[in-house]
Each structure stands twice: as C-alpha cells, then as structure tokens.
Amino acid sequence: MIPVGFTLQPEPAFLERCHAIIAAADYWEVAPETLWRQGSDGRLEPNGFHRQFAAMARRGRFFVAHGVGLSMGTAAAADAGRRRKWLARVRADHSTFGFRWYTDHLGASSVDGLAMTLPLPLPMTGAVARVVRRRLAQMQRVVGDVGVENNVAYFTLGDPLDEARFLMDCVRARGSHLLLDLHNVYTMAQNFGFDAAEYLRRLDLAKVIELHVSGGSDSSPAWLPSGRVMRLDGHDGAVPEMVWRMLEAVAPRCPNLRGVTLERMEGTVEEGDVPLLAAEMTRLRATLQRRRRA
Ligand SMILES: [Fe+2]
Numbered sequence: 001m002i003p004v005g006f007t008l009q010p011e012p013a014f015l016e017r018c019h020a021i022i023a024a025a026d027y028w029e030v031a032p033e034t035l036w037r038q039g040s041d042g043r044l045e046p047n048g049f050h051r052q053f054a055a056m057a058r059r060g061r062f063f064v065a066h067g068v069g070l071s072m073g074t075a076a077a078a079d080a081g082r083r084r085k086w087l088a089r090v091r092a093d094h095s096t097f098g099f100r101w102y103t104d105h106l107g108a109s110s111v112d113g114l115a116m117t118l119p120l121p122l123p124m125t126g127a128v129a130r131v132v133r134r135r136l137a138q139m140q141r142v143v144g145d146v147g148v149e150n151n152v153a154y155f156t157l158g159d160p161l162d163e164a165r166f167l168m169d170c171v172r173a174r175g176s177h178l179l180l181d182l183h184n185v186y187t188m189a190q191n192f193g194f195d196a197a198e199y200l201r202r203l204d205l206a207k208v209i210e211l212h213v214s215g216g217s218d219s220s221p222a223w224l225p226s227g228r229v230m231r232l233d234g235h236d237g238a239v240p241e242m243v244w245r246m247l248e249a250v251a252p253r254c255p256n257l258r259g260v261t262l263e264r265m266e267g268t269v270e271e272g273d274v275p276l277l278a279a280e281m282t283r284l285r286a287t288l289q290r291r292r293r294a
Contacts, residue, residue, distance in 0.1 A: 004261075006025035006262055010049035021274070024278075035050035036089055044088075050096075054097065063098065064101055066149070070139070073135070087139070094142055101146065107119020161202070171207050182211060182212065205254045209258050213239050213247055216235065217236055235265035239280055262277070262281055
C-alpha cells in the first residue's frame, strides 16, 4: 500500500486543529527551513517547532523534507555561502529526522544573493538543467534520494508545456526523482490554457517518487485590470474533482511511487475546515487502495 502523508506546518492552531489528521498519516512532510532560526553567530539553528517535530520522529512514522528556498536553478557565487549553510543544516536535521527523501521546488529562490521568497521560473535550457542536476547531486550527498517538484508559475520563460521535458532533463541522474504536484499541473493548465493530460503524457512517470494533492482558490476579478480570474495555488481549499481524477489516472502509472501527500498551508485551517481535510485523507487512501487492487 502506498503511504499517505500530510504536511506538518509550524503553526500551533494548525497542529491542534489537524491533530487527528496528523495522527492518521503514514508520514509527515516538513519544509526544513521553517524549523530554523538564525543564531547570533549567523549559523542556522533549530527553532521550537524543530524540537516539537523531533519528538514526533519517535512515533514510528517517517519524515520527508520538502523545501522551498534552496534555489535549485541558480548558481551565483553570491549564493554559495547561503547554500553551504543551508545544506549543513539539512544534514544536521537528517540525523534527527532520518528523511526518507529530500525535495525542493523547481525555480530560482535566491538570485545573486537576494532571497525571492517563492521560487521564480527558470529558462528551460540545457545549461540551467545542468545547474539543477548539480544542486540535486549536492543534496544527494546529504540524503540519498532527492527530487525536484514541478512548481506553479504565473509566467514562464518559454512554452509552459515544455516544462515536462525540462523536468525530465533535470532528474535524469540515478537517485534523482520527480515530485509531481497534481494541483500545480492543474493550476498551470488552467492559467495557461494547456491540456493537463498532455503535460502528464510528456513525463516519464517511472521517475515519480511522490505525488502531491492539494486545493487552491480563484483570484478576485478586481485584481487584474482585465477582470481575468486566475487559479491560485494557495493550498487553502478543497482538492478539485479534476485533481482527484488526475490522481486516479496517474498513480497506477507510477511504478516507483513511495508516497502521496495531502498538502495544506498554515493559516488556512479553521475548525470548520477539519472535516473536509479528514474526508480528503480518507478519499486519498481509498483511491490508492483501488490502485493496488487494479
Ligand atoms: Fe506540492
């Protein structure tokens, strides 16, 4: 049976409200950098959530590390010190959490020494794929199995459908995997007007180690002068039916799948959202059970 995971967010209200869902998961996803703070000597050190989650690591579930800010696709000299500190901290965390695998998002999150908060899209060239492969190789010296997640971008440098080929180029080395986020594919397909099934057809699903499912929301028509509504990857709403259908179609075709994670953002769970999240975890498990029977 494919394990079902849930995000651990560093937010007391989230952890309290999602307590039963967290307990029902087979594994937990953490963004390592949310468990750090900068020490007085400039080094990254564990924060209070790190200690709280480390205590959970003894409960028989496993952890996966899923970062946002390593900056997979940039190689400026100005970022080298940051990257070294970052990976040294993940190495220390790995000795605590024993991460089964370690992934980050495709993109540029640090550009010439400036942190971008969220990863920006990359030029989808062979040279940039080489940078991503180098980054994955560095990560692999910390955790044996590593990967990159297809991100959501609201603009792209090139044909958005071409991202599938670019991703495959990035993860072609042994031990490098694809973390396929289905809501991200859905969001990109909605906003750019491409066929999500065509994007999925262009991937080698044997490279997929993990799938993500989550929900989002639509932007307000008042945001853009044209009144256009964009799909937002907010991890703040119900998993759309289309994403469930994508999961049903894709999961049986991923022979090396090791986990499916339901993601939810901190600050988006009120008491009234908990029954939906619990039902989504149940549906996720049932969908994967059907995959096994099939
Ligand atoms: Fe994701």
